[in-house]
Amino acid sequence: MTNSYQREQFEQLVLPHMDAAYNLARWLVRNPHDAEDLAQEAMTRAIRFFSGFRGGDPRAWLLTIVRNSCFTWLGRNRAHDLAEFNEEAHSPGISEHVDQSSIQMPPNNPEIMAIAQSESLRVRRALEELPLIFREAVVMREIEEMSYKEIAAVTNVSIGTVMSRLARGRDRLRAILVESIRTNPEPMEEPIP
Amino acid sequence: MTCQESTRLLAGYFDSELDLVHSLEVEDHLRTCAACASTLEADRALRATIARSRLRFSAPPTVVRNVRTAVANAFPPEKSAPNRWAWNWSFAAIAAAFIFCAVLTWKLLPASSPNNSTSIADEAIADHIRALMPGHLSDVESTDQHTVKPWFDGKLDFAPPVENFTAQGFPLIGGRLDYLDQHPAAALVYQRRKHFISVFLLPATGEPDRAESQTTERGYNVISWTRGAMNYWLVSDLNPAELEELAKLLRGEQVGTK
Numbered sequence: 001m002t003n004s005y006q007r008e009q010f011e012q013l014v015l016p017h018m019d020a021a022y023n024l025a026r027w028l029v030r031n032p033h034d035a036e037d038l039a040q041e042a043m044t045r046a047i048r049f050f051s052g053f054r055g056g057d058p059r060a061w062l063l064t065i066v067r068n069s070c071f072t073w074l075g076r077n078r079a080h081d082l083a084e085f086n087e088e089a090h091s092p093g094i095s096e097h098v099d100q101s102s103i104q105m106p107p108n109n110p111e112i113m114a115i116a117q118s119e120s121l122r123v124r125r126a127l128e129e130l131p132l133i134f135r136e137a138v139v140m141r142e143i144e145e146m147s148y149k150e151i152a153a154v155t156n157v158s159i160g161t162v163m164s165r166l167a168r169g170r171d172r173l174r175a176i177l178v179e180s181i182r183t184n185p186e187p188m189e190e191p192i193p
Numbered sequence: 194m195t196c197q198e199s200t201r202l203l204a205g206y207f208d209s210e211l212d213l214v215h216s217l218e219v220e221d222h223l224r225t226c227a228a229c230a231s232t233l234e235a236d237r238a239l240r241a242t243i244a245r246s247r248l249r250f251s252a253p254p255t256v257v258r259n260v261r262t263a264v265a266n267a268f269p270p271e272k273s274a275p276n277r278w279a280w281n282w283s284f285a286a287i288a289a290a291f292i293f294c295a296v297l298t299w300k301l302l303p304a305s306s307p308n309n310s311t312s313i314a315d316e317a318i319a320d321h322i323r324a325l326m327p328g329h330l331s332d333v334e335s336t337d338q339h340t341v342k343p344w345f346d347g348k349l350d351f352a353p354p355v356e357n358f359t360a361q362g363f364p365l366i367g368g369r370l371d372y373l374d375q376h377p378a379a380a381l382v383y384q385r386r387k388h389f390i391s392v393f394l395l396p397a398t399g400e401p402d403r404a405e406s407q408t409t410e411r412g413y414n415v416i417s418w419t420r421g422a423m424n425y426w427l428v429s430d431l432n433p434a435e436l437e438e439l440a441k442l443l444r445g446e447q448v449g450t451k
Contacts, residue, residue, distance in 0.1 A: 002271060003268040003269055003270060004268065004270055004271065006268050007267075007268030010264060010268065011264065015260070015261075018252045018256070018257060019249070019250075019251045019252050021252070022250060022252035022256060023249050023250045023251070023252075026250040032250075032253070035250075036255065039252060039256055040256055040259055040260060043260045044260075044263055047263055047264060048267075049372070049377070051377065052349070052377050106228035106229070106232050106235075107231055107232060107235035108231070109231075112231065112234055112235045112238050113238075115235060115238045115242055116238040116241065116242060117242075120246035120247065120248075123242055123243060123246040123248065124246060124248055127248065141208065142243045143248055143249050147210070148208065163202075163204050163208075163210065166204045166208070167200075167203065170236055173239065174235055174239055
């Protein structure tokens with residue numbers, strides 16, 4: 001394969017997903033500076049490993065590399081996030097079950113109204129607060145609009161696990177939003193840059 | 194369908210990921226269960242709110258620029274020089290890279306050692322150190338060579354020989370894909386007491402067999418050789434004598450009893 005062919009392939013298949021790569025890194029590490037470094041590092045790795053790309057979904061392939069880079073970084077710099085992640089991921093049974101709270105306490109109408117009217121900044125903070133294991137699933141589903149199969153491929157878990165993580169993640173995210181509105185009802189505004 | 198079953202499948206229903214039969218069952222249940230119906234409504238409100246909040250970050254211009262430069266450098270155009278500017282730029286880049294490498298070589302490398310293998314040894318050590326970081330040691334963890342070997346299928350364009358030496362005190366604990374000397378490489382991870390040993394295997398197409406050479410850099414021992422069109426690089430903080438033992442096992446040579 002010639003260089004120009006490889007380059008063309010890379011530019012057509014992988015480069016269009018650069019925003020997705022940065023977006024995932026940004027939500028995993030939760031700060032723009034490190035996300036820039038990690039997205040760049042992951043893209044460099046993608047270039048290096050491109051000869052090993054055997055077809056399939058290029059976005060899922062790229063995001064797997066991004067996620068690996070970010071998890072390595074988190075392990076070194078935010079060990080707590082990763083420890084919490086591993087605890088959730090390896091507690092048998094729990095991740096497959098739905099939170100008891102959501103069965104006993106379905107969201108009521110005022111809560112649904114509050115969620116519907118939340119301001120962007122509040123939603124962003126709430127998503128940042130969501131534990132890593134749920135955050136990545138929600139980001140890939142709600143922001144990247146990926147299928148369960150794609151999310152399962154990137155996060156290396158079964159489709160059933162993706163489904164239960166999304167269910168729990170959304171429950172938690174709604175709970176965080178409701179709690180945020182209860183404790184701080186003033187509208188949140190973007191700080192003026 | 195019970196409420197518990199429905200709750201388990203509700204997310205899949207909401208995301209249109211259920212098959213037809215399960216979808217209908219959930220819909221049936223939703224008609225009679227206010228709790229599940231309101232959870233679904235809340236999820237819809239959440240989705241609308243997230244969509245409205247524009248939470249997707251775009252790659253900053255500096256990242257886009259740097260990545261495009263990296264792509265251009267990684268896949269340089271072949272010989273043809275379509276225009277003067279492109280030629281000038283690539284010439285400048287090559288010249289700069291050459292000067293950079295020359296300075297680096299002059300600064301960093303001991304004069305006596307062969308440059309090429311030293312840089313590969315350096316790279317192998319860096320790969321080994323990176324692999325020791327949490328969660329990175331092996332993509333496939335197994336002491337069973339039958340699991341490790343098929344794992345490489347389809348990921349590499351060569352079949353690395355995989356053997357377990359648990360009986361000889363070097364259990365195989367896993368394998369991963371790595372990159373060495375600009376080639377995809379198989380990295381096997383063996384363990385000796387508390388020490389990890391990375392064994393990098395990469396094809397040596399057209400290269401003659403090369404006898405074993407051994408170096409020590411940054412506290413890591415490196416043993417390498419070429420045999421049967423395969424390059425072997427062993428990296429570890431294990432002492433040279435025991436590392437040599439593994440080298441012999443990998444070559445199928447007799448190892449003296451300890």
